[in-house]
Amino acid sequence: MVIMVALLWLMSSILFFRNPQNEKIRWASFIGFCGGFGGIGALLGKGVNREDWVLYLDGIFTSIGHYFTPYGMLIFGIVYSDVISNTRKRNILKSLLLVPIFFMYPIFQVYPEFRVDFRILAIWVVPYVIAANTLLIYSAWREDHPIFKRRKILTCVFVVPMFTFALITNIILEALGIVGVWRYNPWIIVSQFLVFVYFGVKYGILGVRIRFEKEMRDSTMKAARSGTALLNHTIKNEIAKIDLLVNQIKEQIPPEEKSAENLRLVLNSTNHVLELSRRIQSRLDVITLKESEFYLRESIDLAINLLKPYLISNPNITIIKQYEVDVIIFGDKEQLQETYLNLIKNASEAMDGQGALLIKVYKTRKRIHIDFIDEGKGIGKDELNRVLDPFYSTKQNQVNYGLGLTYCYNVLKKHGGDISVKSKVNKGTTFTLSMPSKRIIDFEVNEQSNSKLMGDNSLWTKLN
Known part of the structure; x- marks a missing residue:
């Protein structure tokens, strides 16, 4: 049990202190800390023949583990899935979901020994946990961006089994009269911790690896x-x-x-x-934004026009534009335009002056994305995580300082956005620029562009 508490709190601490501003991370940490309190309650022993302060702590910690852990699970599912984006409505729902807990404390004793009817507890805890799992799976299912989708699937692989096992051992079996199975929980927590470390280092769980990078x-x-x-x-x-x-x-x-x-x-x-x-x-240098409203499509087209002399000298490069939406952005038009220039020029160099570059603009629930997908030589796995670092370059020439992509990273970060890279050697590379919804003033679906370029999706399919 000591191991279980230590690992739960270690995972929760890693998550929380790496990104305390993220609400999803805070609620994930909340679950782990509450579960750890339940473990401490078990470590304090049983029976009324103990010191008063031990009895009080046992009752408080055990009740937190039983009542607030499932509550945290459901709130995490709601926040993670973003089914309720309105902050006020979400806060009201958080308060309403506390009602069963307020009923439990007056009905069942906490001191001198925590006692609860697990059949009654299961009436609200089972729906809470099932709803949390459903929301997590739904969030992964509805995600249409491949990189974000993989992250959400990995989160489900890590979180859903842990939620389900805790529900079965701590609540359902106890309600059915099969007691004591929860004592095997430490072994499951150890297994989950190893999964957490593996996926957290290799892929990223709940944004931890991204935060490390x-x-x-x-x-x-x-x-x-x-x-x-x-x-x-x-x-x-x-x-x-x-x-x-x-x-x-x-x-x-x-x-x-x-x-x-x-x-x-x-x-x-x-x-x-x-x-x-x-x-x-x-x-x-720290980038200072000169913000204004502008059409995203227009800014990309201007960047392409500025590169016309370069593209004319490389006639075997084809640029395919697929604008699913046209968006009015509030940001620094010049800085973003320079970012597009860097990415288009890098793509053409990666293709050695011959191939197709697909520029795709599309919108997901909370972000606007711009993909730059080339047919170049690609980037190896050992280099992929370093391409955005300053002074690092995959180009073997003396005139390159390894700062172009660093500049792109700085520009997107200053806008509250992100830049991600996906690549396969000899198949091509995808750079995805993501801008937050707060930067979007207005948008309209570009049906004409979609229908015209609907057949030009071979690059997208190849990389995904």
Whole structure:
């Protein structure tokens, strides 16, 4: 039982402290902590021949485990599935779902020993847990974005069996007169913890892995900014000295001498270093948004037009536009446009100047998504998690600084959005930009675009 409590609270702590702002994470942690309190109640023993403070703690902790754990499960299911998006209505429902708990405390004793009729407890706990499981499964079933869908399926694989087993052992069997089976719960918790660690590290459960990656990336970003600022300051000071001295020497040498030409080359080199420093700094600086309302389709088309000279020189690249919706966005048009430019140019380079790039705009329940799907060489699994990190590049050339995708990441993050990558070697890569609903002013379904490009889905099918 000690192991069960420790692992439950460890999982809950990992979830909570990695992303305490996320309501789904908070309720998932709430479930684990309440279950742990029930375990502590079992550790405190049974019978009335104990110290008063032990009896009080036993009654409080055990009642929390029996009453509030199923309540937390149902609220988690409601929040996770987002079936009620209105905050006020959701808060009212949370309060109403507490009513059975308020009835339980006056009816059944907590002190000197917790006693409850499990048949009555099952009347509301069983529907609560079944409803929670149903909402989780429904949320995964209705999700249409493949990356988010996989995450929700993995969450169901982890959470639903745990909820179901706790319901059967702690409530249903006890109500049927089969007592004591809950004592095997620690072994199930150990198994679930191992599943949690495995999926959390490899894929991500409830956003934990994503949070780890973002924290590492943000930490790298901060280190890169600090390092760049220091490097930039040093370079400017030293290059300024060199520039001053070289100019003084140049004034003393006749222009026709060969040394003057060499000095001119030195000055060109110093200017190049300063320009390089400026470009790196501009990509890593904290982005300030100049926000306005604009059509998303128009901003993407403008980015494509800006790349026309490049695309003309690569005539074997085909861009397919599939705009399922046209959205009015409130954001920084120029920064987002630069993001599209980076992704389109990267895609064309990945395809070695030959292939098709599908740009797909579509809306899910809470977000607007833009997919950039290419037919390029793809990215290996060992590199996939690093492509957004500063100074990391899969391109083997000296003119690439590994900052283009870092810039894209910064822009999306500043807008409250996200960028995800999906790739298969020799099959292509999908970059998905996601913008939150709060950025959407208005939208309309683009039926003409859908019908015209409905047959151009081979790229999408191949990657998913």
